[in-house]
Amino acid sequence: MGEKVLISGNEAIAEAAVQAGCRFFFGYPITPQNKIPEYMSKRLPQVGGCFVQAESEIAAIYMVFGAAGAGARVMTSSSSPGISLKMEGISYIAGAELPCVIVNVMRGGPGLGGILPSQSDYFQATKGGGHGDYRLLVLAPSTVQEAVDLIMDAFDLADKYRNPVMVLADGYIGQMMEPVEFKKSPPPELPPKNWAITGAKGRPRNLIKTLYLNPVELEKHNLKLQQKYLEMAKNEVRVENYMTEDAEIIIAAYGTTARITKTAIKILREKGINAGLVRPITLFPFPYSTFKEIAEKVDNILVVEMNMGQMLEDVKIGVCGRAEIHFYGRTGGMVPSYDEIAVQAEKIVKEEAI
């Protein structure tokens, strides 16, 4: 085991990106993720990389487009309103099939909202946000260590699928400090970036584009994209089942909410209520089959989020009427406490018993 360092989530995300080979970062400041660009501005020049604070989020995402098109490992980060501004560019990058990593350290919305933690960009991350039939691969860390591991994986996944990968963290993960180990794993075998625009001397020219005026061609392009998303769904689903074996009630949560839920489960079990947690780690592709299986075993599933019910819809698709689904959400920067979650779950179990 390597040396552990005490580091904040934001800084850990930045360092993990550098260690994963990221050499380009383009961004525009916004709370609560400013430590990421700050760290990158210092760190990237040390490794021969390039940091640019762009004039806007929109400029930043198109710089990402350019660097990704040239085959570089590139990242941008922002928080909710800033991510909204990047959405046009994200659609273009997805359409052009370019690999990059986008970090969203979510804060409360809609609009400018507030600076406190939130999970209200789930829809935006997993169901589009930008225009067109595209998907991002979406990873949701629940600890600082997991944020590090997922950032490193995100670059590989982006290259593997030639697709933007979003790491969806909430404000707490960015602000919190935890001991972290930067694990060095051997680089996976990835396809060569023979599509990159690197100067066509001695080879046929490459073209990166999103414009297909011929509908036959554009449909073909879309079908190819869909095939890729199906591949992701087949290969990349990640989920943690925590104390689900003997559970009478399942709580579904991701990110910081899932961590808080683990404490709620401890409280519930001390009271004799066997609760378990299903924690999606990939939000796209979503672990539908896990929920299908779990719904065969329990009657009640409680979805907890820092929003008004977004992952809730994916849980419903997975469960497909096989179990009762309940929801508890706090929003606007309010965070559900373990006591609140335990009370909700207890109420459901007791009502069931009547």
Place this chain on the structure above:
Amino acid sequence: MSPFYEDVIIAGFGGQGILFIGKLLAYAVMKEGRNVTWIPSYGPEMRGGTANCTVVVSDEEIGSPVITNPRSLIIMNNPSLEAFEPRLKTGGLLVVNTSLVTLQPKRTDVNIVKVPANEIAIEVGNDKVANMVMLGAYIAKTKIVVKENILEALKKVLGKEKEELFELNKIAFEKGIEIGNM
């Protein structure tokens, strides 16, 4: 024996070095191989013009890094006492800086350690190390980490740039330990 667990909220004014002593504690805990989380004043329960941080320490995987009812409090000003005293767990530990906290703690079901931290800090040379006195008293009471690891953390956090502040902080910390052990 049940696995070790402790959580503490450290609260006071901005500029008192609240986050700083929280980080020293977190670093020392990490050195001793335990899991630890440190969260600064960020989040809905943290509002109200005070600086604070929450440190959770456990032998097991840490669930919630946000704590509703802490086992310990280190309190450096009046608003923090008002905000957090009601939330302290029964049987918990309240370390209060009596140099600045003029309100009287109301709880009778907790252990209260009164530390005239600023007076001691002035005695050893500088008002600004009152935070280290508080940390010393807390560690003497809880034995959560060994003294040496806090000092190592201090050395690391101060770095070469502020090396000259080490001795003063160390003396204040050791005075705090003495008070905690009384």
